[in-house]
Each structure stands twice: as C-alpha cells, then as structure tokens.
Amino acid sequence: KKEFAVIGLGRFGQSVALTLIERGYSVLGIDHDREIVQRLSEQITQVAALDATDEEALRAVDIASFDTVVVAIGENFEGNLMTTVALKALDVRYVVCKTTTERQRRILLRVGADHVVLPEHDAGRRLAHMLTGPGVLDLLELEPGYSITELRIPRSMVGHTLIETNLRHRFGVTVLVIKREQTLTVSPSANYMFASNDLLVVLGKNADIARLSELT
Amino acid sequence: KKEFAVIGLGRFGQSVALTLIERGYSVLGIDHDREIVQRLSEQITQVAALDATDEEALRAVDIASFDTVVVAIGENFEGNLMTTVALKALDVRYVVCKTTTERQRRILLRVGADHVVLPEHDAGRRLAHMLTGPGVLDLLELEPGYSITELRIPRSMVGHTLIETNLRHRFGVTVLVIKREQTLTVSPSANYMFASNDLLVVLGKNADIARLSELT
Ligand SMILES: Nc1ncnc2c1ncn2[C@@H]1O[C@H](COP(=O)(O)OP(=O)(O)OP(=O)(O)O)[C@@H](O)[C@H]1O
Numbered sequence A, B: 001k002k003e004f005a006v007i008g009l010g011r012f013g014q015s016v017a018l019t020l021i022e023r024g025y026s027v028l029g030i031d032h033d034r035e036i037v038q039r040l041s042e043q044i045t046q047v048a049a050l051d052a053t054d055e056e057a058l059r060a061v062d063i064a065s066f067d068t069v070v071v072a073i074g075e076n077f078e079g080n081l082m083t084t085v086a087l088k089a090l091d092v093r094y095v096v097c098k099t100t101t102e103r104q105r106r107i108l109l110r111v112g113a114d115h116v117v118l119p120e121h122d123a124g125r126r127l128a129h130m131l132t133g134p135g136v137l138d139l140l141e142l143e144p145g146y147s148i149t150e151l152r153i154p155r156s157m158v159g160h161t162l163i164e165t166n167l168r169h170r171f172g173v174t175v176l177v178i179k180r181e182q183t184l185t186v187s188p189s190a191n192y193m194f195a196s197n198d199l200l201v202v203l204g205k206n207a208d209i210a211r212l213s214e215l216t
C-alpha cells in the first residue's frame, strides 16, 4: 500500500491527512508547531515536529521512503519553496504543493513540484459560479468555460418530460444524470417526467448553464 | 443585475470578488486592513475599509442593499460570527460564510447564515481522493461515496472499443463523457475506440472508480 507524508498541518493539510487515513492509508504528519503535532498525534498514524526546510531533519524521518509528500505550508512562500527544493534534492518521487497565486505555482513547478493546487483560489471561483447561477449547487470544470453542473430543477420544468423541455435546442445543454432523493437516473430517457425535488446534472457551456439556471 | 459584497479580502475572498467581476457583476469589497483595501481598489468595483463586526459601519455602506453578502473572514471565528449576526440584524437577504469546522458551520447556520462553505476542508478531501486514485484528475461528489470523476485512460484500454472494455460489468461505472484534446464526446457509442490521450468522465461509486483508476 502507498504511504503518504503531509507537511504543514493547517486546515488544508489536516483535511488531506485525515481523508487519506479514512481511506485506509498510513500518513506521517509533520509540522514545526509542537502544539499542533501533539493535538493530532491520536488521529494521524505517525507525527513529527520539525522544520521542513531543514534537509537533515527530513532525512532523519526517511522522507524519501514515502511515495507521495504533500507540502501544505501556506502563508510563508519561502518556507514552501525551500521545503519543495529539499524534498526533490532527497529524491522524493512525487511532491504536491499548495500555494496562493499562479506566479507562485509556476515557480514551484520550475523547482520540481510534480503537482500544485490553489485551494482558496479554486474554492473562490466555485462559490462565485454558484452565486451567479441561482440554482447551481456544485460544478466540475472540464475546460475553461465548459463544465458539468449540479443544479436545482427550474419550477417551470416540473410536470413536463425531458423531451417536452427541449433543453438541448433551447440551451445547448445535455442532461447526464437526474437525482431524486437517493436515486440516480443516468442518461434519462426522453419521456422522463420531472418532479419538484429533482436535481439535474448537466453538461454544457457555463454561460448556457447559467441561462438555464435563471429559468424560474 | 444582482449586486454582491465580499467581506474579508484574503485569498478566498479575493478569488470570489474577482471571479464575480470577471462574470460582469459589480462588487463591494470590505476589509479592516487598509493596506489590502488600497491594493485592491483598482480591481474591485468599490472598496471600503471598516470593521465588519460594527453594525453602524455596515449601515453606513448600506450593506442591506446588496442581494448577497459573502463573509470570508477566516482565522478569527468570533469576528466571523459577529459579522454574520450583524448582517442578519440589518436584514441582508442572503449571507454566505466560510469557516473551518463542521461545528462552526452548524453555529453559523443557527445564527442565520444562509449557506456555509469549508474551502480548505473540501479542497483537502478532493486532493486526497485524487492522490489515492492514480489517474484521477478531478471529481464532483453527488452524494457521499458516489461521484462523477475525471480520470486518465488506463493504458490497457487504449486501442479497444468502449463495448470491448465492458466497464459497466467489470467496474459498475458509466462513461458519461470522453475528452480528447479540445473535443468532448458525450454519451459515447459502444464502438468508440479509445486513444492514449483520452480523459474519461465516469459516474459510479468512489470505491469502484478507484478500482478502475488502479488499472494500468
Ligand atoms: N517550515 C515549516 N516546517 C513545518 N511546518 C511548517 C513550516 N512552515 C509552516 N508550517 C506549518 O504549516 C501549517 C500551515 O501553514 P499556514 O498556517 O501558514 O498556512 P495556511 O495556508 O494559512 O494554512 P491553512 O489554510 O491550511 O489553514 C501551519 O500549521 C504551520 O505550523
């Protein structure tokens, strides 16, 4: 089984570590704040209090033996950068970093990070999409401007069939799945009758989906 | 057109405000740090430096005239809570908050928040799902344990048709969309031939999708 290390146990790092453990993996959690390490020692497989920018300290916990190391250090970009460089110098196979801006992301990729995420930036975009599409609940952007979106059924569609609503012609969207209570109907047939508590999962351009979600 | 206010212009708040502006909406950005307000005054429609827990200060910028107010104050939960209570006391129609833990979320909902997001928590879960499914790129969880997932095509499927791979019987997953370069094939036909750079968008149980993504 794969082994993971998570450096930086703030809100994001804790969530990564605890979800990996929930899925049955073992995790080494690292932070330079002894209090945080102490508090999490019961929930994380193994913990260590050290400064991750110190190559000797990383060598001492045999960091290179972990398949994947997540660097979840936030505010201090220099610490984030120095840690990433140290991990690659110690031949860690796969390093994932989190950072704040596109510019920082490019720098981290250039010094060897294998994957970089921008959690607050992505979450902010997702919320803005949800706020500007009234019934939008969640979305997965397949490419810029084109997404799979989960939205509440517009009232005017209730009591009509999928073919009667003519969504493909009127909005250019495809209904992939319909969720009603705990039941999921995949690739619904033309004569599916919509009910008031249906949730639609549709694919299309963000602008077309926003038009559909404004339908009342 | 709808008007938005965003209180707290940290990483998350900025991303919400700037994405709303990108989509053509006007935004009032509020922060008690004058330096941040100064730095963002060119990019955000209107800005104000004030302490959002102060009801008089909120009344002075006519906060109740905004359709939606996002409270993006992080580390200081008390400030987050007092701001939410003040907004609801001033009759703001729709208040969205961000916070860190489930417990804090329940408290915010009880004092009147209309919607609460946990950006770092959700981003951490999403990354952990991606790390434990080798080819997984992104996912939209429709209900706990059941999601739509974007994943790289397993090598052993390349050169075979959809019907030959028999995914529904072997893994219990449905292929909703296939992405190749900039082309999206929705509800692919049985004789679709897979290529090495295809990305699959599949629906199924997280555990079944993880099994599929471990296929080499
Ligand atoms: N050099 C370092 N070595 C080990 N741990 C570190 C180092 N620098 C920072 N950390 C730890 O990383 C964690 C996250 O850092 P920080 O709080 O700056 O980021 P953040 O982006 O606000 O976090 P989050 O949003 O995940 O709560 C903190 O717990 C901090 O103690």
Ligand SMILES: Nc1ncnc2c1ncn2[C@@H]1O[C@H](COP(=O)(O)OP(=O)(O)OP(=O)(O)O)[C@@H](O)[C@H]1O
Residues within 6 Å of the ligand: A120, B007, B008, B009, B010, B011, B012, B013, B030, B031, B032, B033, B036, B050, B051, B052, B053, B072, B073, B074, B075, B076, B079
């Ligand atoms: N009472 C308040 N009134 C107005 N602004 C506030 C108040 N309290 C905090 N803020 C601002 O909210 C912003 C976000 O707060 P903070 O940095 O504590 O959270 P954070 O969760 O680390 O942010 P992020 O992850 O979005 O960067 C900061 O810019 C801060 O100045």
